[in-house]
Amino acid sequence: MLGGTFDPVHLGHLRSALELLEILALDRVHMIPAKMPPLRDTPRVAPEERLALLRLGIGDTPGLVADPRELERDGPSYSADTLASLRAEYGDQARLIMALGHDAFLRLAEWHAPWRLFELAHLVVIDRPDFEAALPRALAELIEGREVDSPGALMQRPAGRLLRLALPTRMAISATEIRRRLASDRSVRFLVPEAVEARILANSLYRHR
Ligand SMILES: Nc1ncnc2c1ncn2[C@@H]1O[C@H](COP(=O)(O)OP(=O)(O)OP(=O)(O)O)[C@@H](O)[C@H]1O
Numbered sequence: 001m002l003g004g005t006f007d008p009v010h011l012g013h014l015r016s017a018l019e020l021l022e023i024l025a026l027d028r029v030h031m032i033p034a035k036m037p038p039l040r041d042t043p044r045v046a047p048e049e050r051l052a053l054l055r056l057g058i059g060d061t062p063g064l065v066a067d068p069r070e071l072e073r074d075g076p077s078y079s080a081d082t083l084a085s086l087r088a089e090y091g092d093q094a095r096l097i098m099a100l101g102h103d104a105f106l107r108l109a110e111w112h113a114p115w116r117l118f119e120l121a122h123l124v125v126i127d128r129p130d131f132e133a134a135l136p137r138a139l140a141e142l143i144e145g146r147e148v149d150s151p152g153a154l155m156q157r158p159a160g161r162l163l164r165l166a167l168p169t170r171m172a173i174s175a176t177e178i179r180r181r182l183a184s185d186r187s188v189r190f191l192v193p194e195a196v197e198a199r200i201l202a203n204s205l206y207r208h209r
């Protein structure tokens with residue numbers, strides 16, 4: 001699972017998903033837009049539109065799936081609920097992984113039922129350029145004893161471990177920067193897939209603050 005606000009999806013998300021698929025030899029990556037992301041302001045664009053952009057961004061890429069399941073729930077989109085639904089679908093023995101960038105990871109101890117996340121899945125933390133910081137104490141306690149140093153160690157159990165990965169194609173791209181550029185009529189070409197750029201421009205998304 002790679003969850004996100006995807007407001008909008010960009011090449012940092014898509015390239016990371018593809019790298020995870022290959023490096024961890026996953027069957028698939030569910031990219032799951034949050035209907036209502038718990039720890040941030042309301043996204044600029046409606047969930048259905050963010051899902052449409054994600055679908056365009058993924059295109060026919062094998063192994064990447066635009067998964068609408070969080071749009072079907074009301075209330076905050078807690079990842080613990082999403083992982084529980086994936087666990088129910090894949091069964092007790094499947095190795096489930098929740099991937100997230102280092103910036104999101106730094107706030108993990110503030111999430112809903114953070115310990116439950118480790119009961120349901122392994123966590124893989126993706127290094128992001130521009131986001132390096134010391135771990136808050138509550139986070140250090142949450143992950144104590146869970147860290148492993150190779151993808152192989154994740155495959156031995158269905159859940160419970162933490163792996164940090166520096167992906168070879170680290171990209172300093174953020175949705176914040178993309179929204180900022182669009183709001184001031186600057187180009188986002190080569191930051192998002194062409195089909196995503198085309199839909200954003202055709203529908204005048206993110207143009208006004
Ligand atoms: N360039 C990137 N490289 C690696 N991971 C990323 C990158 N951009 C986002 N992520 C991760 O993908 C997940 C979804 O990110 P999100 O949709 O919030 O995008 P964002 O670019 O961080 O957005 P914003 O700038 O609006 O906060 C998060 O776990 C985030 O850390």
Ligand SMILES: O=C(O)c1ccc[n+]([C@@H]2O[C@H](COP(=O)([O-])O)[C@@H](O)[C@H]2O)c1
Nearest residue numbers: 003004005034037038039078079111112
């Ligand atoms: O479950 C939670 O409490 C929780 C709190 C903050 C973020 N998340 C999830 O983390 C993912 C990345 O969030 P964001 O805000 O960085 O886009 C996205 O799938 C969110 O739904 C989940």
